[in-house]
Every structure is written in structure tokens, then in C-alpha cells.
Amino acid sequence: MVNHQHTLAKPVSSTGIGVHSGNIVNLTLLPAPANHGIRFVRTDLPGRPGVTAHFNNVVDTSLATVIGAEGCIVSTVEHLMAGFSGMSIDNAIVEVDAYELPIMDGSAGPFTELIQSAGILRQEEGSKCYFKVNTPITLAENGKSVTVYPADQFRITCTIVYNHPLIGTQTCDFVVTPEIFRKEICTARTFGFLHEVEMMKRYGLGRGGSLENALVIDTDRVLNEGGLRFADEFVRHKALDLIGDFSLIGMPIMGHVVTHCSGHAFNHAFLEKFFSQKESWETCTLVSDALQAGGKK
The missing domain is CATH 3.30.230.20 (lpxc deacetylase, domain 1)
Known part of the structure; x- marks a missing residue:
């Protein structure tokens, strides 16, 4: 921090x-x-x-x-x-x-x-101001969930579940620092299934999509030359998306975010829940490594 x-x-x-x-x-x-x-x-x-x-x-x-x-x-x-x-x-x-x-x-x-x-x-x-989480905030619906727990750093634990032999259930856990982001998260690519890519192109979407800018998965293999950058590249990309979506809250969160099968829409819904539960967090700055509480927004 x-x-x-x-x-x-x-x-x-x-x-x-x-x-x-x-x-x-x-x-x-x-x-x-x-x-x-x-x-x-x-x-x-x-x-x-x-x-x-x-x-x-x-x-x-x-x-x-x-x-x-x-x-x-x-x-x-x-x-x-x-x-x-x-x-x-x-x-x-x-x-x-x-x-x-x-x-x-x-x-x-x-x-x-x-x-x-x-x-x-x-x-x-x-x-630099932070949202310091004091009590847990949870949004759960239809098998998807996002919870943020109190913590003295920004940590994410992300789980995905896909009925596909190359993905299955994957979980990653990171304390997000610039060094860890550069080495472990930022290069994880977005991914899609071949039948979805073909359907999108039929509807005039994904015109710029190719094996140069996405992982494409067939029934039993990754079509990209060179394969995966990480064995769990799929869940790492979901963690990357979460970092990007959560950045839209306006200030970094001091807390542990735990997600299960979440995506852009559910991440956004959680941010709305976060702001509606103002009693669960406060704003603060760091001065000489000590927390200085600020007013709630």
C-alpha cells in the first residue's frame, strides 16, 4: 500500500x-x-x-x-x-x-x-485514499458470488467453474502489488470457445478477433500456437478483469475480494451493493504507514 x-x-x-x-x-x-x-x-x-x-x-x-x-x-x-x-x-x-x-x-x-x-x-x-473494509459485504445469486472481507491489503481470490476438460474448476489467489501484477496477472489473455466465436462473427461481432488477441478453445484443445501462458491462464484473466472492473469504484480497496463464477455484469452489481452498504467501510489515507480514517462517501 x-x-x-x-x-x-x-x-x-x-x-x-x-x-x-x-x-x-x-x-x-x-x-x-x-x-x-x-x-x-x-x-x-x-x-x-x-x-x-x-x-x-x-x-x-x-x-x-x-x-x-x-x-x-x-x-x-x-x-x-x-x-x-x-x-x-x-x-x-x-x-x-x-x-x-x-x-x-x-x-x-x-x-x-x-x-x-x-x-x-x-x-x-x-x-492516496482507500476504501477500508471493516465488515464483510456479500452479493450472491444463481451460483455467482462476490464478497469483500476486511484486510490490510488488496487481495483477490478468484474461482471459476466451466464444464470443459481444459478448464474445469480453477482458483487463483494474489495480493495485488505492481510486481505481482506484472509477473503473474497482466499477461493472462481473454478466452472464448470456438463455437461462440463463430456465432459472434455471424452476427457481425468480433470482427477484429483472432488467435492474435484471444485464447480460442475447441472441444479438447487450445487453438493458439504456443498454448497457454499459465496452466491456469483462464482464471488469471478473470482476476485481471476483476481488477479492471473494481478500479471503477474510484479508489483502491483495502480488503480481500473473494469471487465465485463472477463476470463483468456481476462485478458491477457488486460495486453498487458496496456503495449501498456504507456502514461496512470507511475512507482512509496512509500516513507514515498508519491508517488515518476519513469521512464516509
């Missing part, structure tokens, strides 16, 4: 393909002042409208996490947001010239490398 906010040391750009549109997307990450947060700006629209990365601005979670406000829509933000959160970036401006972010290789690895290439700047004027 750190006591100061961070931003990028300099602007940095990249180009990739939109997984659903199939169009080329240009992306630029820029520094932002303390207490700014993460804000997306659509450079392809008149007036360059923007939207702040916050769960109140989530407008769709069916295929990816989509945020929108005042005529500005940005889709598939979860992998970049996971990169910002995992690398402890609090403030940045994201310029993009399309409605969806580039999918890159299907993980947060390229975004993490982009952040590292920009450099990370400590902002002495900005104290």
Missing part, C-alpha cells in the same frame, strides 16, 4: 485493432494532475467529449465493460483500467479515436508495458 497518488511521467501512444469493429484504433495516454482520476476523451467526435472511469458511468456489461456520459461512449475499458490499477496509476487522460479501445493481445500486458515505457511519476501533492 502506498501513501501518494501517481500519474504517467510523459505521454505515450499505441495503435491496435478494435475486437468488435475490426477497425484500427489510436490510443494516447497522458499525465494528469493529482485528484483527477482516469478520464477517457474521444478525439474522433466533435468537441472531444469525455467520460470519467467510474462505475456510475457504466452503461453496458454484456460483452465488455462500457462507460458513457453526455454522448461519449468508450467500450472494452477493463484491460487498460486493470493496467492502471495494477501499476498504481491514479490519474491519467486517455485519448482514443474510436468507440472501443484496442484489444491488443487480449490481455493487459501491452497496456502495462505502455505505462512502464511512459514512466510512473509520484505526485507529492496528492495523498
Whole structure:
């Protein structure tokens, strides 16, 4: 846990393909002042409208996490947001010239490398605030669940269950630090089943999808050359998605998040439950490694 906010040391750009549109997307990450947060700006629209990365601005979670406000829509933000959160970036401006972010290789690895290439700047004027969980908060429904327990760090335990011989039941457990995020989480790729990919393409979706930006699974094998990056890459990617989705709460959580069969929609529903249960948490900063309680929001 750190006591100061961070931003990028300099602007940095990249180009990739939109997984659903199939169009080329240009992306630029820029520094932002303390207490700014993460804000997306659509450079392809008149007036360059923007939207702040916050769960109140989530407008769709069916295929990816989509945020929108005042005529500005940005889709598939979860992998970049996971990169910002995992690398402890609090403030940045994201310029993009399309409605969806580039999918890159299907993980947060390229975004993490982009952040590292920009450099990370400590902002002495900005104290970092946390949501400190004091009593458990749970959302459970139809075999899915998310619970956050009190803890003195951000820890995630993620379990998935698939009726498929290559996946089955997988669980991962991480205390999320920049080092662990870089080495163990950020390169885990999104995945899909071959019959689902074929169906999506028939309906005009996933036009930019390929074996270059997703794990594709047939009945008994992974179709990607080189196979898996981790034996449990599937659940690691779900943990990556969770980090990205939970970053939309606006401040990092000091707590242990335990999930079972959750996804974008259920993660978002949990964030709404989290904010409705204000008696279970408080805001705080870290000063000389000691907790300083703040007011509830």
C-alpha cells in the first residue's frame, strides 16, 4: 500500500485493432494532475467529449465493460483500467479515436508495458485514499458470488467453474502489488470457445478477433500456437478483469475480494451493493504507514 497518488511521467501512444469493429484504433495516454482520476476523451467526435472511469458511468456489461456520459461512449475499458490499477496509476487522460479501445493481445500486458515505457511519476501533492473494509459485504445469486472481507491489503481470490476438460474448476489467489501484477496477472489473455466465436462473427461481432488477441478453445484443445501462458491462464484473466472492473469504484480497496463464477455484469452489481452498504467501510489515507480514517462517501 502506498501513501501518494501517481500519474504517467510523459505521454505515450499505441495503435491496435478494435475486437468488435475490426477497425484500427489510436490510443494516447497522458499525465494528469493529482485528484483527477482516469478520464477517457474521444478525439474522433466533435468537441472531444469525455467520460470519467467510474462505475456510475457504466452503461453496458454484456460483452465488455462500457462507460458513457453526455454522448461519449468508450467500450472494452477493463484491460487498460486493470493496467492502471495494477501499476498504481491514479490519474491519467486517455485519448482514443474510436468507440472501443484496442484489444491488443487480449490481455493487459501491452497496456502495462505502455505505462512502464511512459514512466510512473509520484505526485507529492496528492495523498492516496482507500476504501477500508471493516465488515464483510456479500452479493450472491444463481451460483455467482462476490464478497469483500476486511484486510490490510488488496487481495483477490478468484474461482471459476466451466464444464470443459481444459478448464474445469480453477482458483487463483494474489495480493495485488505492481510486481505481482506484472509477473503473474497482466499477461493472462481473454478466452472464448470456438463455437461462440463463430456465432459472434455471424452476427457481425468480433470482427477484429483472432488467435492474435484471444485464447480460442475447441472441444479438447487450445487453438493458439504456443498454448497457454499459465496452466491456469483462464482464471488469471478473470482476476485481471476483476481488477479492471473494481478500479471503477474510484479508489483502491483495502480488503480481500473473494469471487465465485463472477463476470463483468456481476462485478458491477457488486460495486453498487458496496456503495449501498456504507456502514461496512470507511475512507482512509496512509500516513507514515498508519491508517488515518476519513469521512464516509
